[in-house]
Amino acid sequence: MPEEQAFCVLVQMMRNYGLRDIYKAGFEALHTKFYQLERLVQDKLSDLYKHLKDLGIETHMYASQWFLTLFSAKFPLHMVFYVIDLILCDGLNMVFNIALALLKHSRKDLLALDFExxxxxxxxxxxxxFRVEKNAESLMHLAVSSKVSSRKLRKYEEEYRRMKEFExxxxxxxxxxxxxxxxLNTEIFRLENENDLLAQELVTNKISLRRDLDDAEGHCEDLMTQVETTTKNLFEAREEKERLASELKQLKEMFRKEAEKSSLEQKRNAVIITEYKQIISNMSKKQNSYEEDINKLQSQISRCESCSKVEASEENDEKPTTGTRELELELAQTKLALVESECRTQDLTHQLNNALAELEATSKNSWLQKTLTSIKDVTGQRKEEKTS
Structure with a gap:
């Protein structure tokens, strides 16, 4: 059974089964139970009653734990379960049945013993x-079979009250x-002790509350300092974020412009390279054509021995000279185009250097400078590749 349910059972036993009256100040109800049990033993076990009286053994000497703990102080746990089940079924008077059953079970042994x-x-x-569960079950059967009427218990209770009133x-x-x-003196002493304990507890609580309050105030001051520091850091972080966003926007704009310029330059270079390849192709075709013509002329001259020397020398002097001039002209045009491309590349490099100088003047971020420097290096590498 969970602790919560066990506590609820205890509350119901205290409230609805009259168990709470046994623990009240003065133990008046407990002494009434002792008298009732004594009268039951006198009626049902007269020889045992006489023996205990002769020895000077009173009921409270052996039955106090039975009523106060419901047999749970000394007896095994499985027997206590049976006892509580019977009490929950038939009420607190079942304790008298169990007590009589115990006395009946141990009657012979008790009659043979002395006080100790x-x-x-x-x-x-x-x-x-009753450590063996079988013996506990036999005892419970004997307790249930014992007849203890409520009327007789009420009669004994009235006798006890009249006896106390007469006394x-x-x-x-x-x-x-x-x-x-x-x-009254005992009650005063108890109240004074209780008052001293309460006063000491009050002083202790005040000191503890004062200490807790000081700790809370110190903690509050620390938290306020942390809040101020966090607010300041947040404001600085927002400013830093705005500044970085502005620089990022500028960088993106510069990168976009440089990308556009680079794209245009790549297109121009691609056109120049295409033209250059076309020129080389044309020159190769012309060279092949010249070589074929020369081979034909040489073949014809070789057939004519008289003119082979004169014509061959003249044609060889004129044709190579003409081809060389054309090659020199085309080479000069190609160099001119490369020079123009280098000039445009130098212009772009100069513009990029100016932009870097302006950006360095307005920004102090090392990462931005590194980024722009890397762009500059890439542009220089492209320039070297184009020149080669």
């Missing part, structure tokens, strides 16, 4: 007899007043 032996038997030997009436007034004074 009887007390030791109730304290040690009697609980040991109060016949008591010496001085003794009664002395007893009441003693009770």
């Amino acid at each position: 032996g009887v007390l030791k038997y109730f304290r040690v030997n009697l609980p040991k007899n 109060r009436q016949t008591e010496n007034p001085i003794d009664r007043l002395e007893r009441e004074v003693h009770q």
